[in-house]
Amino acid sequence: MATLVQCLSSCATLNPKFKSLSLNGASSSLSTRRGVCSSLSFSQSVSQCVAFSSGNMWVEKNKPARQSIVCEAAPTKKADSAAKRARQAEKRRVYNKSKKSEARTRMKKVLEALDGLKKKADAVPDEIVTVEKLIGEAYSAIDKAVKVRALHKNTGARRKSRLARRKKAVEIHHGWYVPAAAAEAVTMAA
Numbered sequence: 001m002a003t004l005v006q007c008l009s010s011c012a013t014l015n016p017k018f019k020s021l022s023l024n025g026a027s028s029s030l031s032t033r034r035g036v037c038s039s040l041s042f043s044q045s046v047s048q049c050v051a052f053s054s055g056n057m058w059v060e061k062n063k064p065a066r067q068s069i070v071c072e073a074a075p076t077k078k079a080d081s082a083a084k085r086a087r088q089a090e091k092r093r094v095y096n097k098s099k100k101s102e103a104r105t106r107m108k109k110v111l112e113a114l115d116g117l118k119k120k121a122d123a124v125p126d127e128i129v130t131v132e133k134l135i136g137e138a139y140s141a142i143d144k145a146v147k148v149r150a151l152h153k154n155t156g157a158r159r160k161s162r163l164a165r166r167k168k169a170v171e172i173h174h175g176w177y178v179p180a181a182a183a184e185a186v187t188m189a190a
Helices: 002-011 026-033 080-119 125-147 153-174 180-189
Strands: 012-015 020-023 050-053 056-061 069-072
Touching: 080 125, 080 153, 125 153
Parallel strands: none
Antiparallel strands: 012 020, 050 056, 056 069
16 A cells, blocks of 8 residues: 555656646556556545545645645446346346256156156056156246247257157057057068
């Protein structure tokens, strides 16, 4: 803090005729080093040394029979439009995250149910009905996420296809479904 005051007192000069502050040498590196001096305002009426209040820095230079300098370095602030865009982006991020999370959760429930059904040795074809209800809920969640553009449409299609293929694999594993090529081979052999 003392070096800042010394730097500003040695680098800042006020021409009383023009009432402007010129910064030279080290003060230009000071202003860019931490982004402190983004906007400056000057006054000749204040006569205190150094004070900090609400993020502003007041530095003054007093000499007898001369005018004093007040330098206010305001903290950098986002433009109002940028702040609004940031708020909107945060709202969208949270909304999209919830949609994607719901779709993932529904998919996970379906995959767990299908894995449990595949491992079950004495499964009956009626048990696939409960899994089909879960698949319908997962499809709905995926379609809603695609509709609000939380997921890309191809991603949604790929995930729905993954669920359908997994269901078909379980049905084939238990013999509840016979693929068309295998069915034709059985009829030809008979």
